[in-house]
Structure formats: C-alpha cells, structure tokens
Amino acid sequence: EDQxxxxxxALRLQEGESxxxxxxxxxxxxxxxxxYRQDPGKGPEFLFTLYSAGEEKEKERLKATLTKKESFLHIxxxxxxxxxxxLCAVQDYGGSQGNLIFGKGTKLSVKP
Amino acid sequence: DAGVIxxxxxxxxxxxxxxxxxxxxxxxxxxxxxYRQTMMRGLELLIYFNNNVPIxxxxxxxxxxxxxxxxASFSTLKIQPSEPxxxxxxxxxxxxxxxxxxxxxxxxxxx
Numbered sequence: 001e002d003q004x005x006x007x008x009x010a011l012r013l014q015e016g017e018s019x020x021x022x023x024x025x026x027x028x029x030x031x032x033x034x035x036y037r038q039d040p041g042k043g044p045e046f047l048f049t050l051y052s053a054g055e056e057k058e059k060e061r062l063k064a065t066l067t068k069k070e071s072f073l074h075i076x077x078x079x080x081x082x083x084x085x086x087l088c089a090v091q092d093y094g095g096s097q098g099n100l101i102f103g104k105g106t107k108l109s110v111k112p
Numbered sequence: 113d114a115g116v117i118x119x120x121x122x123x124x125x126x127x128x129x130x131x132x133x134x135x136x137x138x139x140x141x142x143x144x145x146x147y148r149q150t151m152m153r154g155l156e157l158l159i160y161f162n163n164n165v166p167i168x169x170x171x172x173x174x175x176x177x178x179x180x181x182x183x184a185s186f187s188t189l190k191i192q193p194s195e196p197x198x199x200x201x202x203x204x205x206x207x208x209x210x211x212x213x214x215x216x217x218x219x220x221x222x223x
Contacts (some may be wrong), residue, residue: 028180032210043116043214044155066121086154091210099168100212102155 006088006103013110016077018044021106023088024109032065033102034070038085047086078110117217118204118217124221130192133218136185145205145212146179146189155203161187194222 013019025033030064036044048057050066050086059066061082065075073086085107089100117136125131137144145160159169161181171178176195181187191198199222205212 034211036214041216043205043216046209049210061158081219099157099160101157104154 002045004090004101006106010107011110015111018076021073022077025090027090027092029093031093036087080110083110116117116206118218122152122219128193131194133202135187137206141206141208143207144187147203149201196222198222
C-alpha cells in the first residue's frame, strides 16, 4: 500500500533559523512528488513537482530535493510569513491516474 | 483566472438533510478532483473526473455520497442523508497536467 509520512508533525523556528522538513514515501513506482503549502482556512497552494531522484527545485527561501525514498523541503532563513502547514503528496504509476496520496503535513511556525 | 471557485464556503446542517457542494474549475483544466480533509485522516481523495467522466470513485465513503460533472465548468458533490461524521472541509481541485490547483474549500458541519 502506498504511504506518505511527513516529519516532524510540527516545527517551531526562530526567524532566520534554517531547517528541513522530511517526506518519506513508499510507492511501487513514483510518477511524481508534490509539495504544497496550506494556510489556515485556505486550500493547499502548489509549490513544486519533482519527478526523479536527484532533482531539485527552488522558490525564494524554499528548496525541494528528491531521493528514491524521500524528499526534503529546505527552508533557508525563514520569515514569519513562511508559517504554514506544508503538505507532501505522491502520485504512483501503479495507482489510478491523477490520484495524489497526501501526507499529514508539517506545521511550521516561524517566530520573529 | 479567478482560480477554483467553491460554494458555499461554510455549511451547517442537521443530520439527515441533503447537502450539495459546488465547484467551478479553472478554465481549460480537464481534470477535477474532490477531496475531504479532517484532522484525523488528513486530505483524502473522494473522486476524480477527466473530461467530465468519473475515473476513480474508490474514495467515496458510501452510497450517501454522489458526484456529478455535467459540463467542463461545473461539478457537484452531494451527501444524502448527511451524518455528523461527514463534518469536514471539502476541497475541489482542478488540473490540466500533473499539478492540481485547489479551491478555498467548503467547511461542512453536520449537527
């Protein structure tokens, strides 16, 4: 069964304190791995798609990386506005096309 | 584009009543997804459509749930009869490639 596990569940950082969020996955064949940001009371906002091990994507203070078993979302010098829940999702070649399996998310709080 | 539009944003109803949630996908997107989000189970796919045709409804919890997509710009998710355990946030998302774009969600409370 496909599984996506995110850690930690919650992370508190001081402004400027860099860190990483982890997403480990178990799928029969990875079609794609997706990172989303979700603010309270809003829908998930698309950030990145990664397709193959070794691939990296960057956007402002965020960088996503992918290995064969996990993905990391690195946050460099975070600001309070980076506070949100970050969701990871995978799409499996073995599953029905379009089906994203989401992790439970990491709730990030950045204090000034 | 205005993004994915969902209505209503909040719905409070009594157990046994029919509930209809509505979604307008982003123009040009050919796939539409309905998700449910709860604290316990996170974000779960209920059903998705491709070119207005239901492709995978294995996530629909039971026969009380039904979804339709009569045209490329409109979809509904109906719960009849509703139960307290249906209380959750329901999201609609659309896509034309791999990335899915989510609407703001409908917060459903069944008392």
